[in-house]
Amino acid sequence: MLNKLSTLVRFYILTAIIFAVLAVVLIFASNSIIQNSFINRAKVAVSSAITSEAKDLKPADFSLRDSVHAENVFRDFYEKVKTNETIRIKVWDYSGKVIFSDDQSIVGQRFPDNEEFKEALRGEVVTEIGQKVKPENVSEQGYKQLLEVYVPITFADESVPSGVIEAYFKLDDVNVRIKETQTILLIAIASFSIATSVLFFTLFRSVIYKQIERINLQALTLENVSDHVIITNLDGVILYVNKAAEKLTGYLKSEMIGNRPSLWGKRMPKEFYEKMWKVIKTDKKEFEGQITNKRKNGEEYVADARITPVLDKNNNILFFIGLERDITEKKIVETKLLESNKGLEESKEAMVNIMEDLESVKVKLEEEKVKDEAILENIGEGVLAIDSQRKVLFLNKKGEEILAWKALSLIGRVINSLPLEDEQGNLIPLEQRPTYIALKTGKTTTTTTTTYFVRSDKTKFPIGIIVSPIKINGKITGAIAVFRDMTKEKEIDKAKSEFVSLASHQLRTPLTAINWYIEMLQDKDVGVLNDKQKEYFLEIYKGSRRMVDLLNDLLNVSRLETGRLKIEPVPTDLKAFIQEVCKELQPLVLEMGCHLLFKLPEKLPEVNVDQVLLRQVISNLLTNAIQYSSVGKAGQVIVSLAVSPKEYTISVKDNGIGIPKEVQGRIFEKFFRADNAHEIMVDGNGLGLYLVKQIIDAFGGSIRLDSEVGKGSIFYVTISLSGMKAKVGQKGLEK
Amino acid sequence: MKKILIVEDEIPLLKALADRLTREGFSTLEAKDGLVGLNVALEEHPDLILLDIIMPGMDGMEMLEKLKVNPLSKNIPVILLSNLGDTSKILEGIEAGAESYLIKANVKLEDVVKIVKEKLGVNIA
Numbered sequence: 001m002l003n004k005l006s007t008l009v010r011f012y013i014l015t016a017i018i019f020a021v022l023a024v025v026l027i028f029a030s031n032s033i034i035q036n037s038f039i040n041r042a043k044v045a046v047s048s049a050i051t052s053e054a055k056d057l058k059p060a061d062f063s064l065r066d067s068v069h070a071e072n073v074f075r076d077f078y079e080k081v082k083t084n085e086t087i088r089i090k091v092w093d094y095s096g097k098v099i100f101s102d103d104q105s106i107v108g109q110r111f112p113d114n115e116e117f118k119e120a121l122r123g124e125v126v127t128e129i130g131q132k133v134k135p136e137n138v139s140e141q142g143y144k145q146l147l148e149v150y151v152p153i154t155f156a157d158e159s160v161p162s163g164v165i166e167a168y169f170k171l172d173d174v175n176v177r178i179k180e181t182q183t184i185l186l187i188a189i190a191s192f193s194i195a196t197s198v199l200f201f202t203l204f205r206s207v208i209y210k211q212i213e214r215i216n217l218q219a220l221t222l223e224n225v226s227d228h229v230i231i232t233n234l235d236g237v238i239l240y241v242n243k244a245a246e247k248l249t250g251y252l253k254s255e256m257i258g259n260r261p262s263l264w265g266k267r268m269p270k271e272f273y274e275k276m277w278k279v280i281k282t283d284k285k286e287f288e289g290q291i292t293n294k295r296k297n298g299e300e301y302v303a304d305a306r307i308t309p310v311l312d313k314n315n316n317i318l319f320f321i322g323l324e325r326d327i328t329e330k331k332i333v334e335t336k337l338l339e340s341n342k343g344l345e346e347s348k349e350a351m352v353n354i355m356e357d358l359e360s361v362k363v364k365l366e367e368e369k370v371k372d373e374a375i376l377e378n379i380g381e382g383v384l385a386i387d388s389q390r391k392v393l394f395l396n397k398k399g400e401e402i403l404a405w406k407a408l409s410l411i412g413r414v415i416n417s418l419p420l421e422d423e424q425g426n427l428i429p430l431e432q433r434p435t436y437i438a439l440k441t442g443k444t445t446t447t448t449t450t451t452y453f454v455r456s457d458k459t460k461f462p463i464g465i466i467v468s469p470i471k472i473n474g475k476i477t478g479a480i481a482v483f484r485d486m487t488k489e490k491e492i493d494k495a496k497s498e499f500v501s502l503a504s505h506q507l508r509t510p511l512t513a514i515n516w517y518i519e520m521l522q523d524k525d526v527g528v529l530n531d532k533q534k535e536y537f538l539e540i541y542k543g544s545r546r547m548v549d550l551l552n553d554l555l556n557v558s559r560l561e562t563g564r565l566k567i568e569p570v571p572t573d574l575k576a577f578i579q580e581v582c583k584e585l586q587p588l589v590l591e592m593g594c595h596l597l598f599k600l601p602e603k604l605p606e607v608n609v610d611q612v613l614l615r616q617v618i619s620n621l622l623t624n625a626i627q628y629s630s631v632g633k634a635g636q637v638i639v640s641l642a643v644s645p646k647e648y649t650i651s652v653k654d655n656g657i658g659i660p661k662e663v664q665g666r667i668f669e670k671f672f673r674a675d676n677a678h679e680i681m682v683d684g685n686g687l688g689l690y691l692v693k694q695i696i697d698a699f700g701g702s703i704r705l706d707s708e709v710g711k712g713s714i715f716y717v718t719i720s721l722s723g724m725k726a727k728v729g730q731k732g733l734e735k
Numbered sequence: 736m737k738k739i740l741i742v743e744d745e746i747p748l749l750k751a752l753a754d755r756l757t758r759e760g761f762s763t764l765e766a767k768d769g770l771v772g773l774n775v776a777l778e779e780h781p782d783l784i785l786l787d788i789i790m791p792g793m794d795g796m797e798m799l800e801k802l803k804v805n806p807l808s809k810n811i812p813v814i815l816l817s818n819l820g821d822t823s824k825i826l827e828g829i830e831a832g833a834e835s836y837l838i839k840a841n842v843k844l845e846d847v848v849k850i851v852k853e854k855l856g857v858n859i860a
Binding site: 512517 | 748843
């Protein structure tokens with residue numbers, strides 16, 4: 001920008017100076033031109049007036065010696081000729097004597113050597129500026145400058161003038177005119193110069209400035225191109241070098257300019273340079289070649305060189321342009337490549353061999369792949385593969401059928417664009433979707449609650465999904481989801497659960513009758529029983545109670561399995577709640593002769609829990625702990641409650657028979673009972689821990705255990721610090 | 736002597752309840768369905784009603800509702816006695832105005848008597 005501006009400013013100043021000089025010259029020139037033109041006009045006017053009036057004169061009038069007579073003749077003439085400008089006349093006879101003048105003082109005087117008079121006498125009208133003789137009674141002010149016009153009077157038949165009439169022409173008006181004209185001229189010049197400047201600037205900007213810019217740009221480009229550029233005259237003397245040349249040769253510009261390229265050259269055989277000079281100087285052609293030069297620090301470098309002669313119109317060389325590009329690096333690489341090429345040739349053969357081997361492996365793999373694909377395609381369950389971004393990679397035929405989606409239109413889609421809903425029709429959030437969990441945790445994930453898949457036509461069906469993450473080198477790269485339509489299972493489940501529910505109710509009624517009548521017998525409502533009778537009735541009563549308990553558990557199982565369990569949390573003091581549940585079990589504690597201990601914190605904020613569910617969990621764990629620890633000895637059960645920043649943990653510890661390691665993974669299965677448990681107590685139904693696990697899963701808690709055979713077990717149940725979340729459902733548990 | 740109305744379609748259970756309550760010193764009225772139960776309740780003004788839910792004809796829930804809208808019977812305490820054990824059903828009964836809800840299979844006669852006495856303010860011996 002500064003550069004541009006200074007160029008413009010410089011140009012402007014230069015133009016201004018040119019116009020100023022032009023103006024001064026013009027004014028001076030105009031002065032004399034205008035003056036001359038006025039003088040000429042005055043000369044013509046005065047001479048023609050005098051000549052025309054002189055027609056009435058006679059040659060003899062110029063020979064009059066009598067001044068009075070002359071006065072008579074020329075006074076009249078003077079009056080006719082006199083104007084505002086023509087203010088005085090002198091009448092000269094041919095001898096140079098003034099025979100008449102309106103200035104009486106000079107009449108009769110002789111001026112035979114007056115140059116103008118002598119010239120006029122030769123027949124020319126002569127003019128002279130200024131006044132050699134200051135006329136009297138003519139004020140200084142009025143006649144600053146006068147033009148003396150000498151008019152020769154030549155009569156017909158005469159060859160020489162008979163006399164000369166001199167008139168004084170007033171030039172003061174002329175001067176005023178000149179000044180006026182000059183002013184106008186000056187204004188004209190100024191306007192012209194401004195107009196021209198503007199025009200010129202416009203022109204300059206559009207044409208010249210652009211040209212300058214272009215030239216600047218070219219120069220700048222030339223200066224900054226990575227190729228080395230030099231310009232030399234015919235003898236090879238360097239006129240110009242660019243930056244790259246400094247870098248390439250190691251010499252400074254100042255060292256190179258005025259020197260010759262041989263400064264860093266001269267590394268090639270003589271013939272090379274001879275040939276080069278012949279091509280560029282004699283043939284006037286471009287020379288190209290690879291040249292080795294030497295830097296200032298002695299290092300050699302290889303360059304592609306190109307020297308071009310620049311010619312004028314007449315084919316004479318003006319100068320040479322030389323370009324060099326450093327190809328040393330390239331050369332090294334080339335050499336290395338050549339070397340490695342040899343190695344490559346050898347390894348190529350080896351590669352060909354490997355490729356051939358690979359080809360046969362590939363054919364085998366292809367066959368395997370086709371086999372795998374055929375299996376996947378025709379498997380009886382839906383199979384869907386996703387990548388780590390959860391985009392669908394594959395969907396088999398059965399999958400297409402189940403989801404009512406074409407594999408082709410699903411591949412590439414993100415799997416969560418397929419909606420999954422819970423039983424109430426709420427969309428299952430991303431972080432609860434099995435694919436998400438499997439990819440995040442790297443663990444095989446199964447849908448635990450009833451999940452519905454919504455087809456694109458909005459129909460839905462219950463879906464069971466198992467997602468296994470695919471790990472390659474420990475990194476999760478995707479997952480395989482195997483799924484099936486659970487509609488039939490669901491229907492069977494429902495029928496089963498309804499049957500169980502109804503059957504349970506119907507079965508309870510006769511059991512109630514049995515229990516109540518035995519109770520009345522035992523309570524001696526109808527008389528005293530003997531010991532044997534008492535004993536037998538107790539057995540009947542126990543059997544009946546077991547039946548009631550079994551029914552209750554079955555009812556709960558049926559509710560939990562149909563997934564219609566509702567959760568209704570209420571703010572609860574956990575400590576008091578645990579104590580209350582323990583109190584309810586006091587009869588059992590007493591019966592079994594067990595020691596029940598507590599490790600409960602002093603004060604806890606209230607937690608939102610569903611008391612029915614939690615009661616069932618604690619009660620079932622405690623019942624087990626009491627029963628399995630108090631066989632043949634006094635058992636000890638410790639109930640604890642601990643709080644961590646994440647959760648509440650309720651633990652039930654016993655010193656009972658323990659659970660063998662190999663079945664610890666199965667104890668939450670429905671109807672499963674460990675052999676050692678079965679041995680000491682026949683009447684367990686294998687539903688207690690199953691229910692516990694189902695309930696905990698339903699409210700989102702967790703359960704784990706530590707156990708050793710013969711030493712005892714500890715069960716840990718966790719509840720989130722925020723407590724249980726409410727869930728709308730149709731059924732609660734049996735109390 | 737306090738009068739207790741027992742509405743129960745299962746004869747053995749009705750008999751067991753009546754026998755035990757009589758032995759405990761109450762006088763009992765018996766009905767085998769909701770409609771009869773409602774009529775007896777309105778005529779006899781019992782001090783307490785033990786009410787089964789699943790019965791032919793008018794069931795226990797319907798009878799309870801009718802009792803509660805009638806100013807003559809709305810203040811009679813009602814204890815529901817059923818083998819339906821859903822918590823939702825229990826809640827429904829309590830909301831309809833029952834004093835208590837007992838699952839027959841899970842309670843002893845002794846427990847029934849205890850609650851009846853509690854509700855009637857009779858001293859528990």
